[in-house]
Amino acid sequence: MIEVIDLKKNYSLKDQIITALDGVTLTVEAGEIFGVVGLSGAGKSTLIRCINMLEKPTSGTIVVNGQEVTSLPPAELRKARQRIGMIFQHFNLLSSRTVAQNIAFPLEIVNYPKEKRKDRIAELLSLVGLMEKANAYPSQLSGGQKQRVGIARALASEPEVLLSDEATSALDPQTTTSILELLRDLNRRLGLTILLITHEMNVIRQICDRVAVLQDGRIIEQGTIDELITRPDSLISRALLPQFEKQTISSEATSVTITFMGEAADQPVLASLVRNYDIDVNIIAGNLQKIGKNRVGKLQVEISGKQVNAALLHLMNLGLRVEKN
Structure with a gap:
C-alpha cells in the first residue's frame, strides 16, 4: 500500500x-x-x-x-x-x-x-x-x-x-x-x-x-x-522485553535466558524438560506479557545435571530463543 x-x-x-x-x-x-x-x-x-x-x-x-x-x-x-x-x-x-x-x-x-x-x-x-x-x-x-x-x-x-x-x-x-x-x-x-x-x-x-x-x-x-x-x-527486543540483572550462579550450573512466544508461552515447557532429561531447573527471574497478538515470556534459569546440552538443544528445536548468560 x-x-x-x-x-x-x-x-x-x-x-x-x-x-x-x-x-x-x-x-x-x-x-x-x-x-x-x-x-x-x-x-x-x-x-x-x-x-x-x-x-x-x-x-x-x-x-x-x-x-x-x-x-x-x-x-x-x-x-x-x-x-x-x-x-x-x-x-x-x-x-x-x-x-x-x-x-x-x-x-x-x-x-x-x-x-x-x-x-x-x-x-x-x-x-x-x-x-x-x-x-x-x-x-x-x-x-x-x-x-x-x-x-x-x-x-x-x-x-x-x-x-x-x-x-x-x-x-x-x-x-x-x-x-x-x-x-x-x-x-x-x-x-x-x-x-x-x-x-x-x-x-x-x-x-x-x-x-x-x-x-x-x-x-x-x-x-x-x-x-x-x-x-x-x-x-x-531489548525495549519490549525486560533485561534481567546479572546473578551469581553456581559453578555447576549453566545460566540461560529463554524467550517463549505464541503457543510455547502457554505450554509447561520447563516441566516437560525436567521429566524428559536428567537435569534440575532453577528459575531466577521471569516475565510474561502480551505483545501484539502473542503472549511472550522471558525466563532466566539455572540448569544443572548430566543432560544440559541436550535439554538446551530440545528448547531450540521447539523454536525458543535460548541465550547463555
Whole structure:
C-alpha cells in the first residue's frame, strides 16, 4: 500500500544543510498496522509528512497504492491526498465548529453531496463512539474524545491509508489504550492500512504488526514484531522485553535466558524438560506479557545435571530463543 524508496529530505538553516531523512526505504502492506518508532529528532514527523507530501522530499520515491505521489502535479496531488487520512498529536479541531461540523469539513472540501452528508456524519460518529457528542464543541470534550473526532474526520473521505502523527502522546495511559483499541478495530473492520509514528513503545507493543526503528534519519532496523523479538541483538527486543540483572550462579550450573512466544508461552515447557532429561531447573527471574497478538515470556534459569546440552538443544528445536548468560 505504501512504498518509500531511498527517501531523502534536507533543510537549509543559515549556511548549514540539515539532513532529516537519509535514504529511508520501507514498505507497508495493505491492511497492516506499521509503526515507526524513534526518539525526538529522529525524523519521524518529517517522514510521515513526506508521505502525504505536506513536505516535499529532496529526493526519493513515494508510492501509495500504486500511484507515485512524488511526481504528481498539484491538482492530482490534491485528489491523491483525499485517499490519505491523517490524525495529529494536538487534534487540530476547529474550535468554532461542533463535532458534527468538524467531521463535515473534509466532506465540504470534496463537494460530498449535501443530501448524503448527514448520514455519512452519523455513520462516522457511530464508528468512533461519539453519537451523543454530535452538537458539542471541542472545548466541551476530553482529550480522548477530541482524538476520536480527529479520527472520524480523517476517515470522512473513505481513505485507503491512515497516517497517525504521535496521535496518543498527549493522552493519559488509559485513554491511549482506548484510542489504540479503536485504531485496531478500524483496521480490522475497514481493512484500513495504518502507518503510525511514535516514541512510545507501548504503542508498538499493543497494536503494530510490523515496526521500523528510525535513528538520525535512517532506518536501522525493521521487521515483524515476532521476528525482531526473537533476535537478541534487536533494539525492539531489548525495549519490549525486560533485561534481567546479572546473578551469581553456581559453578555447576549453566545460566540461560529463554524467550517463549505464541503457543510455547502457554505450554509447561520447563516441566516437560525436567521429566524428559536428567537435569534440575532453577528459575531466577521471569516475565510474561502480551505483545501484539502473542503472549511472550522471558525466563532466566539455572540448569544443572548430566543432560544440559541436550535439554538446551530440545528448547531450540521447539523454536525458543535460548541465550547463555
